[in-house]
Amino acid sequence: MDTVLILGGLLGIIIGIVTLIQATTKHRKKKPSFILVAASIAAVLSGSGLLNTENLQSIAPKDNPNTTAASTTLQSGASEEKSSSNQREDEGATEEKSASPLQSDAKLTALKQELAQLNYAGKQTIEINQGKPTFSKAELATTSGAWEKYYPLDALNRATGAEALLNQSLMPKEKRGSISSVTPTGWRNKKIGGSYLYNRSHLIGFALAGENANWQNLITGTRQLNNPEMLRFEMDIKYYLEQDKNHFVRYEVTPIFRNDELLARGVHLMAQSVNSEAIKFNVYIFNVQDNVKLNYADGTSQILKSGNSAEK
Numbered sequence: 237m238d239t240v241l242i243l244g245g246l247l248g249i250i251i252g253i254v255t256l257i258q259a260t261t262k263h264r265k266k267k268p269s270f271i272l273v274a275a276s277i278a279a280v281l282s283g284s285g286l287l288n289t290e291n292l293q294s295i296a297p298k299d300n301p302n303t304t305a306a307s308t309t310l311q312s313g314a315s316e317e318k319s320s321s322n323q324r325e326d327e328g329a330t331e332e333k334s335a336s337p338l339q340s341d342a343k344l345t346a347l348k349q350e351l352a353q354l355n356y357a358g359k360q361t362i363e364i365n366q367g368k369p370t371f372s373k374a375e376l377a378t379t380s381g382a383w384e385k386y387y388p389l390d391a392l393n394r395a396t397g398a399e400a401l402l403n404q405s406l407m408p409k410e411k412r413g414s415i416s417s418v419t420p421t422g423w424r425n426k427k428i429g430g431s432y433l434y435n436r437s438h439l440i441g442f443a444l445a446g447e448n449a450n451w452q453n454l455i456t457g458t459r460q461l462n463n464p465e466m467l468r469f470e471m472d473i474k475y476y477l478e479q480d481k482n483h484f485v486r487y488e489v490t491p492i493f494r495n496d497e498l499l500a501r502g503v504h505l506m507a508q509s510v511n512s513e514a515i516k517f518n519v520y521i522f523n524v525q526d527n528v529k530l531n532y533a534d535g536t537s538q539i540l541k542s543g544n545s546a547e548k
Contacts, residue, residue: 279390280407329429344370352501356522361465364518369508371486378484382406384445386452392496394421395455398439399488401510402473404481407487415449422499422535433525434539435462439489439503443472444477447451455491455500456535458525465521469505484510492520498531499523 305408382403387396400406415436425434437457447453457466477483487507488539491500502522509515524530529538 242307245300264538268452291533305314307548327351340414348492348504350492351492351504351520355518356499356523356524360460361519361521363492364504364506365518366518367518369506369516369518370486371506371508376486376508378510383486384440384447386439386447386450387480389452391422392498394493394498394500395439395491396454397488397490400440400445400486402440402444402477402487403483404477406445407474407477408442410446412442413448415454418449418451418454420451420454420456420533422497424535424537425456426537428525428539433528434535435459437466437503437540439491441466443469443474444487447512456498457500457503458523458528458530459502460525461521466503466505468506469517469519473507473515476509483512485515486510494532499530499532499535 291459329394351364378401380401382401382405383405384398384402385401386398390396418434418436423434423436425432427433434456435458436454438447439453439455442448445447473485473487485507488505490504492502492504493499494501500523502520506518507515525537527540529540531537
């Protein structure tokens with residue numbers, strides 16, 4: 237209908253112009269011409285007004301959905317951001333949950349603090365929890381196969397811990413390379429009686445997982461801590477893994493520091509063979525050396541004339 241009126245208006249203008257031209261001649265009167273012209277103009281204006289109204293009406297429905305869509309997009313974006321934030325929080329919670337128990341579990345964190353306050357009293361290796369490991373059933377799962385984790389250095393550049401599900405698949409097939417490029421905290425080494433006081437001690441031994449010159453896996457340990465104390469536990473695990481490719485051992489090693497000291501007071505070792513009682517221990521080994529007094533604050537040391545190792 238609106239289109240018809242517009243077309244009618246345009247036709248009226250044309251007829252009015254033609255009539256006006258004719259009216260200027262003496263053959264026709266002017267009045268009808270002006271009436272026709274006026275009617276034509278009115279029709280055009282009416283049609284144009286309808287056209288504008290139509291355009292406005294056609295734009296409005298388009299604008300509103302766009303506005304709604306934009307609003308929806310913002311809300312959707314906010315929802316996505318919130319969802320993403322929640323997802324990140326969930327992932328963070330999952331990551332924290334899957335982190336080393338000694339770093340995330342309050343009871344075991346308290347254990348670390350307790351171990352840090354212990355002083356050597358003549359026995360270098362002592363049992364924790366009567367020697368029973370505290371891994372949960374989920375932590376002993378083998379569904380994902382063998383794996384290993386080395387936790388970040390702390391603010392003082394100290395190693396913080398390592399854990400693994402050990403298996404033959406992780407054991408090295410090549411000879412161990414040099415680790416002299418790594419200087420762990422408290423590294424104030426010197427020779428005593430023809431041998432060096434300190435070793436670069438692996439948290440997870442190279443023979444078990446093939447990890448070597450890794451700052452996150454090395455601490456300054458006395459020769460005595462490294463061998464025989466840690467080595468005997470590592471060799472038990474190694475022997476067990478070599479017996480069968482389906483053997484798994486859950487293993488965790490955490491260096492224990494007192495406050496801001498750079499030399500570890502000792503290491504906490506815990507291991508459990510999966511579906512077997514062959515490997516099962518939970519021990520704390522003091523980082524001491526016979527006849528040497530260690531300064532745990534910086535790793536310096538003093539040779540004693542007689543007696544056993546002492547602490548400052």
